[in-house]
Amino acid sequence: MEDETPAGVLEMVLYVNPAAGISAKARRNLDAALKGCDPSTYRLTVRDVSRDLAEAEADHVVFTPMLIVRHPETSCTLVGDLADLGLVTALLSLGALETSG
Amino acid sequence: MSVVEKFATGVPGFDLISHGGIPRGRSSLIVGRSGTGKTILGLQIATHLARQGVPTLLIAVEESPDDLIGTGDNLGLGVSEAIASGTLRVTDASRPIEGPMVISGEYDMSGLIHRVQAIVKQHGSRAVVLDSATALFSPRPPQELLRSLFAQVIHAFRRMELTSVVLAEAAEDYGQLTTLGVEDFVCDVVVILRNIVDGERRRRSLEINKYRGSGHYKGEFPCTITARGLTIFPLDAKDRPELHREERYSSGLPGLDTMIDGGLLRDSIVIVRGPTGSGKTMLGGLYARAGALRGEKVAYYGFEEPKAILTRNFASIGMPIDELERAGNLQVTCRYPEALGLEDLLVSLRMGLEEFKPSLVVLDSISSIEHSSSEKGFRQFMIGLASLLREHARSALLTQTVLGNEVATHTAPYLSTIADAILVLDYSVGASDIDRTLRVLKMRGSSHVTHPYRLQIAQGGLQVEPPPVLRADRRQVGPAPASERPLEGLRILLVEDFADAREIVTNVLRHAGAEVTASSSSPEALATLEQGAPDLIVADIGLPGEDGLQFMRKVRARPGEEGRVPAVALTAWGLPRDRALAKEAGYQAHLVKPIEPSTLVSVLGAMVVKAS
Numbered sequence: 001m002e003d004e005t006p007a008g009v010l011e012m013v014l015y016v017n018p019a020a021g022i023s024a025k026a027r028r029n030l031d032a033a034l035k036g037c038d039p040s041t042y043r044l045t046v047r048d049v050s051r052d053l054a055e056a057e058a059d060h061v062v063f064t065p066m067l068i069v070r071h072p073e074t075s076c077t078l079v080g081d082l083a084d085l086g087l088v089t090a091l092l093s094l095g096a097l098e099t100s101g
Numbered sequence: 102m103s104v105v106e107k108f109a110t111g112v113p114g115f116d117l118i119s120h121g122g123i124p125r126g127r128s129s130l131i132v133g134r135s136g137t138g139k140t141i142l143g144l145q146i147a148t149h150l151a152r153q154g155v156p157t158l159l160i161a162v163e164e165s166p167d168d169l170i171g172t173g174d175n176l177g178l179g180v181s182e183a184i185a186s187g188t189l190r191v192t193d194a195s196r197p198i199e200g201p202m203v204i205s206g207e208y209d210m211s212g213l214i215h216r217v218q219a220i221v222k223q224h225g226s227r228a229v230v231l232d233s234a235t236a237l238f239s240p241r242p243p244q245e246l247l248r249s250l251f252a253q254v255i256h257a258f259r260r261m262e263l264t265s266v267v268l269a270e271a272a273e274d275y276g277q278l279t280t281l282g283v284e285d286f287v288c289d290v291v292v293i294l295r296n297i298v299d300g301e302r303r304r305r306s307l308e309i310n311k312y313r314g315s316g317h318y319k320g321e322f323p324c325t326i327t328a329r330g331l332t333i334f335p336l337d338a339k340d341r342p343e344l345h346r347e348e349r350y351s352s353g354l355p356g357l358d359t360m361i362d363g364g365l366l367r368d369s370i371v372i373v374r375g376p377t378g379s380g381k382t383m384l385g386g387l388y389a390r391a392g393a394l395r396g397e398k399v400a401y402y403g404f405e406e407p408k409a410i411l412t413r414n415f416a417s418i419g420m421p422i423d424e425l426e427r428a429g430n431l432q433v434t435c436r437y438p439e440a441l442g443l444e445d446l447l448v449s450l451r452m453g454l455e456e457f458k459p460s461l462v463v464l465d466s467i468s469s470i471e472h473s474s475s476e477k478g479f480r481q482f483m484i485g486l487a488s489l490l491r492e493h494a495r496s497a498l499l500t501q502t503v504l505g506n507e508v509a510t511h512t513a514p515y516l517s518t519i520a521d522a523i524l525v526l527d528y529s530v531g532a533s534d535i536d537r538t539l540r541v542l543k544m545r546g547s548s549h550v551t552h553p554y555r556l557q558i559a560q561g562g563l564q565v566e567p568p569p570v571l572r573a574d575r576r577q578v579g580p581a582p583a584s585e586r587p588l589e590g591l592r593i594l595l596v597e598d599f600a601d602a603r604e605i606v607t608n609v610l611r612h613a614g615a616e617v618t619a620s621s622s623s624p625e626a627l628a629t630l631e632q633g634a635p636d637l638i639v640a641d642i643g644l645p646g647e648d649g650l651q652f653m654r655k656v657r658a659r660p661g662e663e664g665r666v667p668a669v670a671l672t673a674w675g676l677p678r679d680r681a682l683a684k685e686a687g688y689q690a691h692l693v694k695p696i697e698p699s700t701l702v703s704v705l706g707a708m709v710v711k712a713s
Contacts, residue, residue, distance in 0.1 A: 019211075049216070050218075061216065063211075063212050064209060076203060077201070077202040078203050087203065
């Protein structure tokens with residue numbers, strides 16, 4: 001069991017397929033979006049859909065890459081390579097995450 | 102050419118029209134608008150495969166697994182049972198419920214594919230049902246990406262050697278097959294479900310639009326959804342080799358049995374046609390009673406009156422049925438077709454056949470069904486009914502009400518095809534009574550009398566007798582007893598333009614031992630005379646063109662033996678003047694229709710004796 005995310009911290013889970021280029025691209029784009037954020041304000045878990053099957057099943061994962069953003073007040077799912085930095089930062093800010101973007 | 106291996110679906114009728122079911126290791130697409138029964142069909146296939154020991158995975162996208170399981174269990178498909186036994190697995194691929202889903206940029210189907218791979222590895226799944234592709238790709242990606250994503254899924258299923266069934270929404274009943282517009286290109290089989298408004302009723306149908314590498318039945322087939330799921334009515338019957346036998350049974354009317362060489366043929370469909378009041382229901386009742394009294398099981402479906410009235414009417418003419426019902430040999434069901442859809446009626450009939458297992462079935466009348474549906478709906482019903490009866494190898498008698506002047510003409514081609522035998526009841530209103538007749542219009546695989554017999558309504562039902570007279574209006578005559586052959590060896594030239602009368606008189610004379618050459622006109626008869634003089638001429642007077650008087654004058658003008666052949670006028674013209682004209686033309690005798698066959702034979706015999 002993983003530790004519970006502390007209160008006030010944005011939880012993010014990025015499902016990827018390591019064998020696919022677009023998953024690597026999504027990872028890079030997310031890192032870019034998170035650049036400058038205070039690491040203590042979010043928690044990012046990257047899951048491999050070929051290995052983390054129970055979690056993928058529980059989260060109804062169908063498409064990859066897929067980013068699930070969970071916050072006590074706001075949650076959303078972002079499917080795609082996260083290339084639209086503006087969109088990503090907007091969604092993260094909904095979770096009260098201040099990004100440099 | 103390799104044979105496509107298939108999994109039977111267990112969906113009634115589907116495996117017949119698909120020549121065995123869905124292709125193993127390939128993908129089948131089921132499309133239809135909302136409410137056409139896609140999910141039900143998918144669940145039926147999934148649970149049937151599971152029950153057959155084929156581990157099956159159900160991917161729930163459009164509804165939650167709980168909802169799908171509930172739907173299947175309510176239909177009695179045993180979804181929970183299959184899940185409990187481990188042969189069916191359900192996985193949830195519905196949209197995450199946590200907030201909105203936003204799609205941006207490129208993505209692939211690895212998430213779903215890896216999940217399925219893991220389940221296949223762990224569960225051993227060999228088949229998968231995806232409900233549905235439409236929900237899976239919502240929101241809808243750009244068309245090129247959509248095509249690629251759907252192909253990824255289908256190809257992954259194939260790589261895993263899964264037999265897949267994919268459901269998809271159709272935008273319209275006829276036109277583009279799916280709202281997404283890509284699925285049918287990738288799948289090997291496309292099945293279309295429709296639920297369209299036809300007249301004032303809804304009509305469901307199923308069509309196999311495409312089946313790569315395999316033959317299948319073409320066109321739309323009626324189907325319905327019942328408490329047991331989807332049922333399809335193939336417009337054709339399974340071949341039943343055991344039917345290649347000849348067994349006859351009594352129609353319930355001894356007179357009719359003599360007309361058809363001893364009785365009706367087992368496993369045949371008989372249509373009894375006639376105007377209102379001609380005795381069709383009574384004939385149906387006699388047929389049913391006779392079967393039940395023989396100890397057979399008979400299902401009687403009445404569509405024109407309530408059961409109480411039908412039972413009372415039968416009892417009042419000496420055909421009580423309640424005792425036979427109590428004994429369990431007769432099951433009478435009365436309902437108005439308007440209260441049911443035609444497909445539901447077919448389902449009811451199918452369930453009746455499967456549960457009561459009757460050997461004889463009566464439907465009185467199919468005209469009530471015809472009047473409560475569209476022409477196409479009725480045609481599909483009748484073909485589906487015939488298929489059902491043949492599939493279960495049942496004998497049936499169906500009555501059909503037609504107008505009096507349509508008894509011999511009003512037969513839609515499909516009805517003629519369905520019927521192995523067609524009986525026609527008719528009547529004419531005379532000055533003091535009603536003359537009823539029964540004619541065998543058609544009877545496949547059996548000799549039968551073609552001219553009408555007399556029908557009488559009497560205590561105990563109907564009585565059928567050979568007609569005693571050759572009538573001027575309908576030209577009826579009964580054959581002379583085969584044992585009496587007073588005209589043995591006589592060569593008779595018969596001239597009669599009316600085909601029925603020609604056939605009847607020919608039969609009468611042949612049964613009396615004569616060799617008959619029949620002509621339909623004066624020129625034809627004169628040409629026949631060129632080939633040699635007969636012993637006797639029997640000619641009608643009212644012939645087209647040259648009448649019988651002109652014909653005889655030409656005969657008498659001939660030199661030699663031909664000109665002296667004894668001749669009898671057989672005519673409806675019976676006035677003294679007609680008689681005089683006939684004699685003047687050269688006829689030795691003048692017989693007026695109607696006439697007893699025995700009288701005709703006696704007169705002809707006496708004439709020959711006199712002439713010789």
